[in-house]
Amino acid sequence: MSAIITVRDLAKTYDSGFQALKGVSLEIRRGEIFALLGPNGAGKTTLISIVCGLVNPSAGQVLVGEHDIVRHYRKARSLIGLVPQELTNNMFDTVLATVRLSRGLFGKAPDEALIERILRELSLWDKRNERIMALSGGMKRRVLIAKALVHEPQVLFLDEPTAGVDVELRRDMWAMVRRLRDNGVTIILTTHYIEEAEEMADRIGVINHGELLLVEDKATLMRKLGTRQLTIQLQQPITEIPAALACHALTLADEGHALVYTFDAKCEQTGVADLLRQLEREGLEFKDLHSSQSSLEDIFVGLLQGQEQPRLRVGEGA
Numbered sequence: 121m122s123a124i125i126t127v128r129d130l131a132k133t134y135d136s137g138f139q140a141l142k143g144v145s146l147e148i149r150r151g152e153i154f155a156l157l158g159p160n161g162a163g164k165t166t167l168i169s170i171v172c173g174l175v176n177p178s179a180g181q182v183l184v185g186e187h188d189i190v191r192h193y194r195k196a197r198s199l200i201g202l203v204p205q206e207l208t209n210n211m212f213d214t215v216l217a218t219v220r221l222s223r224g225l226f227g228k229a230p231d232e233a234l235i236e237r238i239l240r241e242l243s244l245w246d247k248r249n250e251r252i253m254a255l256s257g258g259m260k261r262r263v264l265i266a267k268a269l270v271h272e273p274q275v276l277f278l279d280e281p282t283a284g285v286d287v288e289l290r291r292d293m294w295a296m297v298r299r300l301r302d303n304g305v306t307i308i309l310t311t312h313y314i315e316e317a318e319e320m321a322d323r324i325g326v327i328n329h330g331e332l333l334l335v336e337d338k339a340t341l342m343r344k345l346g347t348r349q350l351t352i353q354l355q356q357p358i359t360e361i362p363a364a365l366a367c368h369a370l371t372l373a374d375e376g377h378a379l380v381y382t383f384d385a386k387c388e389q390t391g392v393a394d395l396l397r398q399l400e401r402e403g404l405e406f407k408d409l410h411s412s413q414s415s416l417e418d419i420f421v422g423l424l425q426g427q428e429q430p431r432l433r434v435g436e437g438a
């Protein structure tokens with residue numbers, strides 16, 4: 121698949137001397153949903169702001185659809201829609217005026233039918249004549265999305281699209297993102313919510329301290345780094361793991377009613393068969409077996425281990 125965005129050795133040192141990006145290279149594939157995952161201050165917004173031409177890079181290069189974002193800014197920018205992290209609407213304008221203006225700013229001919237379709241899709245049509253200040257926070261965020269889409273961009277950046285958004289709207293947004301992707305739009309979203317990346321993304325990049333730690337297909341990532349756990353529910357509880365089983369990676373759970381065996385799912389020899397045979401020899405009867413794949417959350421926490429403690433809000437992305 122061809123790249124729609126190419127980022128090469130991108131670095132950013134702010135005037136304060138703070139190095140927010142330390143040589144990031146990345147290719148975004150046409151038509152994918154890419155999630156950029158990282159804790160506060162990792163450099164996500166800085167990266168997006170450079171690609172969208174809002175912040176100047178200190179070094180490196182960014183191409184959007186083969187246009188250099190510095191030398192061919194207007195061409196590159198016209199391909200991009202940006203939903204910023206901060207709310208940036210003019211509070212006194214109406215919804216309709218705001219969205220119309222955004223299209224005009226990109227030099228596109230008026231298209232009222234398109235605007236109606238976008239506003240309806242975002243459940244904003246009924247609010248089209250309201251002033252922005254009369255909308256709720258979630259609605260204001262949806263106006264930002266309408267503004268970002270109205271010039272029909274090929275790439276949509278969503279910087280923390282679901283921060284502070286209720287569960288229903290979050291689900292609506294996910295559905296909308298998928299529809300856009302089905303219509304050929306490439307989506308790059310940033311998030312703290314591991315669950316959101318896990319749910320939405322085709323590929324995931326993990327960034328911390330201005331460095332891209334990893335970029336991987338979600339499925340490969342889960343397979344490559346994921347471990348499996350086998351939970352063995354015992355007929356009779358035990359107080360300790362028999363010495364004969366000490367060679368297996370076992371822990372006791374559920375007040376001695378369960379043994380948990382952790383293994384590498386990608387190994388051909390998982391040791392499960394051995395373990396079950398040995399349980400039988402030890403006279404340990406079991407009534408149930410249950411296996412589970414480790415989540416992206418486990419993978420992510422593992423990745424950042426040894427670095428500064430990640431400040432991620434886990435499990436709020438339902």
Ligand SMILES: Nc1ncnc2c1ncn2[C@@H]1O[C@H](COP(=O)(O)OP(=O)(O)OP(=O)(O)O)[C@@H](O)[C@H]1O
Pocket residue numbers: 134135136138139140158159160161162163164165166167205
């Ligand atoms: N204009 C600026 N001047 C100086 N430092 C800045 C500026 N903007 C951002 N930074 C610093 O750069 C680092 C990266 O910030 P950035 O906004 O890119 O992080 P982020 O990954 O988007 O974080 P969050 O999840 O909180 O949105 C932070 O340490 C931040 O304080």
Ligand SMILES: [Mg+2]
Pocket residue numbers: 164165166205279
């Ligand atoms: Mg940010």
